[in-house]
Amino acid sequence: MKIHQIQPKIILVLLKKRINDYYGKEVVDIKFKESLKDAVEKDCNYQCSYEDLAEDEYAYGKFKMLPNMYTVTINNKEYSFLIVKDNTKLSYPKGIDTVDYTTNIAIESTSNSIPLDSKIEINLYTKDSEEFKTIEDTHKEYNFYDVFDIKLFSQTADKYITKLDDGYFRVKLPSKKEYEGKELYAYYFNENGETEKYKVTQEDGYIYFDTTHFSVYSIGEEKRALDSTPKTGIKDYSSLALIITLISFCGIVKLRKN
Secondary structure, three states, X not given: OOHHHOOHHHHHHHHHHHHHHHHOOOOXXXXXXXXXXXXXXXXXXXXXXXHHHHOOHHHHOXXXXXXXXXXXXXXXXXXXXXXXXXXOOOOOOOOEEEEEOOOXXXXXXXXXXXXXXXXXXXXXXXXXXXXXXXXXXXXXXXXXXXXXXXXXXXXXXXXXXXXXXXXXXXXXXXXXXXXXXXXXXXXXXXXXXXXXXXEOEEEOOEEEXXXXXXXXXXXXXXXXXXXXXXXXXXXXXXXXXXXXXXXXXXXXHHHHHO
16 A cells, blocks of 8 residues: 555554654654644635745745644653655664763764664763772772763653664773773673673774673773783793703713713
């Protein structure tokens, strides 16, 4: 069945269902309000013709026909909108791009499962905070530069988006001088004591890493030995082996002379 053969009321039902399915609950109600043609003619007491109204480019633009007016109610708040017949191709937004303007940490994603009104929430822990010190004391094998909690909240869906079933999140942080020349990773320490490690890329004044879920992440690097001094409990046998070899060699030479 072609779309123009479907009754307007059925189209509204299908449209409402599609939007509510997207958000995962009933948050949207769409209704026909009135014909703009009828409304405008009523306002001018029918002293003007339909053709005059359609040619009034200042008020209505270049419509070949005056559109109908609808209302959409989102979380008990009503908005009015028009549906206009047009040949312009519609484009669907490809994912989200949201920024926390306090920290300038951003999230990008092309996943279609994220509500488009989702906004980032960042809690950046300072180095003297309990959260930072706990992670630092628990995982002494790393040098940490930043520890932060990432959240993504959709007001329309009224829930936090914690993970993705498809695609990935790209988390971007402004680069710092202390990041330069470092082999950085983003670390996530789960409840089972396991460590998830994500490679960090530095590019165009930002560092970024990709993940499929949100939680507390730490930006850091693995500690490395600063000198070649043997560690406690590990003996260096290289010199002793050389001496034994030399003694053995001298003994062989002496036997041959005899």
